[in-house]
Each structure stands twice: as C-alpha cells, then as structure tokens.
Amino acid sequence: MRKKIVAGNWKMNKTYSEAVPLMYEIKDLLFKSSKSESVIKIIAPPYLYIHDFHETSKGLKNLFIGAQNCAYEESGAYTGEISASMIKSVGANYIIIGHSERRSYYKETHEDLKKKTDITLKHGLTPIFCIGETKEKRESNEHFNVVEAQITDSLFHLSAEEFKKIVLAYEPVWAIGTGLTASSAQAQEMHHFIRSLIEKKYGSGVSSDISILYGGSCNEKNAAELFACPDVDGGLIGGAALKAKEFVEIIHSFPK
Ligand code: PEP
Numbered sequence: 001m002r003k004k005i006v007a008g009n010w011k012m013n014k015t016y017s018e019a020v021p022l023m024y025e026i027k028d029l030l031f032k033s034s035k036s037e038s039v040i041k042i043i044a045p046p047y048l049y050i051h052d053f054h055e056t057s058k059g060l061k062n063l064f065i066g067a068q069n070c071a072y073e074e075s076g077a078y079t080g081e082i083s084a085s086m087i088k089s090v091g092a093n094y095i096i097i098g099h100s101e102r103r104s105y106y107k108e109t110h111e112d113l114k115k116k117t118d119i120t121l122k123h124g125l126t127p128i129f130c131i132g133e134t135k136e137k138r139e140s141n142e143h144f145n146v147v148e149a150q151i152t153d154s155l156f157h158l159s160a161e162e163f164k165k166i167v168l169a170y171e172p173v174w175a176i177g178t179g180l181t182a183s184s185a186q187a188q189e190m191h192h193f194i195r196s197l198i199e200k201k202y203g204s205g206v207s208s209d210i211s212i213l214y215g216g217s218c219n220e221k222n223a224a225e226l227f228a229c230p231d232v233d234g235g236l237i238g239g240a241a242l243k244a245k246e247f248v249e250i251i252h253s254f255p256k
Contacts, residue, residue: 002208002211002233003040003233003234004038004039004227004233005039005041005042005167005234005235006039006041006042006234006235006250007042007044007094007128007213007234007235007236007237007241008042008044009044009068009096009099009215009236009238010043010045011068011101012046013046014242016048016049019045019046019049020049020052020056022242023052023053023056025244026043026244026247026248027056027057027060030060030063033251033252035252037062038062039254040064041062041063041064041251042066042093042094042128043057043241044065044068044094044096045065047087050065050067050087050090051090053065054090054092055091064092064094065093065094066092066096067082067092067096068095068099069082069096069097069099069116070083070087070095070116070119071083071084071116072112072116072118072119073119074119084119084123084125085123087125092125093125093126094125094126094127094128094167095116095120095125095126095128096127096130096169096236097116097117097120097127097129097130098113098129098130100130100132100176101176110149110150110153111154113129113154114157117129117154117155117158117166121162121165121166126165126166126167127165127167128167128168128169128236129154129166129168129169130169130215130236131147131150131151131168131169131170131171131194132150132171132172133146133173134173134174135173138172138174143172143190144190151168151194152197156201160202160203160206163202163206163210164206167210167211167213168210168211169212169213169214169236170187170212170213170214170215171214172186172190173216174216175216175217176215176217177217177238177239178216178217179217180216180217181216181218181222181226182216184225184229184232187214188229188231188232191214191231194212194231195207195212195231198210211233212231212232213232213233213236214226215238217239218237218240219237219239219240219246219250220240220249220250220253223249223250223253228255234254235250
C-alpha cells in the first residue's frame with residue numbers, strides 16, 4: 001500500500017544536549033495532532049542519537065527512527081563504519097541511501113549504493129533511496145537519463161518483492177539546501193517518470209504501491225502544493241526538519 005511519509009534528515013547537526021529537547025518538542029507537537037496519525041513520520045538523526053530517539057519515539061503512532069547512511073559490509077575491520085545490523089540493533093527501521101551529499105563528497109557509486117540497499121533489505125530495514133540530477137544535468141536536459149541510470153544501476157537487480165519494500169526520494173541536487181524548490185509541475189513530471197520506469201520493469205501493482213518522496217528545500221510554505229501532486233507521496237526534509245513547528249506543519253500538509 002502506498003503510504004504518506006515525511007522523513008527528516010538531520011544531517012550532521014545538533015549536539016546531544018540540543019538534539020534531545022528538539023526530539024521531545026517534535027514528539028509533543030505530534031501528540032497533540034490527530035491529523036498526523038496516519039502519516040509515517042521518520043526522524044534520521046546522527047547515528048549517536050538513534051538509540052535514545054527510538055526510546056523517545058515509543059508510544060507515538062507511526063513515528064520511526066532512521067539512519068542517514070550505512071556500510072555495505074556486514075561487519076569486520078572497517079574502522080569508522082556503522083553496519084545495517086548495528087543500526088537495527090539500536091531501534092532504527094529506515095536507512096537513507098544515496099543522498100546526494102554522500103554521492104558527491106564521499107564518491108559513492110551506483111555499485112556501492114546497490115550493496116547498501118541489499119544489506120539494508122537483508123536486515124529487514126527500509127531503504128529510503130535518493131535520486132536526483134545536478135543543475136548542470138537539468139540544464140542540459142539530461143535529468144531523466146540521470147535518474148533512470150541511478151534507479152536502473154542500483155535497484156533493478158531486485159525482485160519485485162524486494163523492490164516493493166523500498167521508499168524512493170527524488171531530490172534534485174540543485175534544490176537541496178539552496179532555497180530553490182522544484183516547481184510542483186517539475187516534481188510531478190519526474191515522479192510520474194519514475195513511476196512509469198517502475199511500471200515497465202515490475203508492473204503496475206508495484207509501481208502504484210511505491211512511495212516516492214520529494215526533497216529539496218521543502219518547507220511548511222511549499223509542502224501543501226508539492227504533496228497535492230498525484231505522484232508525490234510526501235517529503236524528505238533537511239533544513240526544515242530541525243525546527244519542530246515547521247517540521248510538524250509539513251506533516252500536516254497532505255491534502256484532506
Ligand atoms: C536533504 O538534504 O535531503 C534535503 C532535502 O535538504 P533541504 O530540505 O535542506 O533542502
């Protein structure tokens with residue numbers, strides 16, 4: 001079943017003493033809002049806070065914790081890495097994979113992301129798999145090709161059963177953290193394209209069930225217009241996820 005999802009990616013922000021009150025503030029606001037009950041809400045803090053946040057999230061319907069990355073190896077001598085099984089063991093249910101910052105700063109390849117997706121699924125966690133083109137690729141009209149290659153090369157080896165478990169996030173790189181948002185027409189066009197690719201490969205049952213989130217300067221002012229698009233099932237939120245009120249307003253932005 002296609003779900004409405006809002007996920008907050010906290011990136012490398014907030015010390016522990018700043019993070020804990022923010023998490024409580026979000027939880028308190030969500031408690032007061034019956035509107036948000038049916039929306040899947042995910043908070044992806046830095047790894048260090050996952051365990052605590054998981055404890056705090058208990059008792060609130062459809063509130064889950066995610067990680068921002070994972071290693072593609074199972075375990076072993078990989079200094080500084082964090083495995084999917086460790087992430088699971090501290091209570092997370094989701095892992096963001098292929099965020100554009102990981103692709104560009106850490107040179108993560110389609111093959112790396114394929115392995116990260118596999119290991120995430122193997123441990124029963126849900127990948128939130130990010131795709132999206134740079135400004136340069138959009139301007140040269142190659143955005144559909146870029147997104148198609150990202151999906152095909154990292155995800156199309158999966159069986160339909162496996163693919164159904166994934167959440168996709170279309171995040172045009174030029175919109176991330178820049179204050180520039182894709183227009184609702186641009187978002188809908190790309191989301192529709194993604195859904196048709198999935199339909200061609202896995203059939204309409206799978207394509208209509210997959211949740212595709214939009215990310216890129218999504219905030220409490222533009223979320224309603226974006227979430228009203230028929231192929232946009234929610235958002236992956238960066239900056240606005242660090243402000244409790246704004247984040248909860250985004251969660252309230254689905255059409256009635
Ligand atoms: C992100 O980093 O996934 C993101 C969408 O960031 P922002 O909302 O700040 O553009």
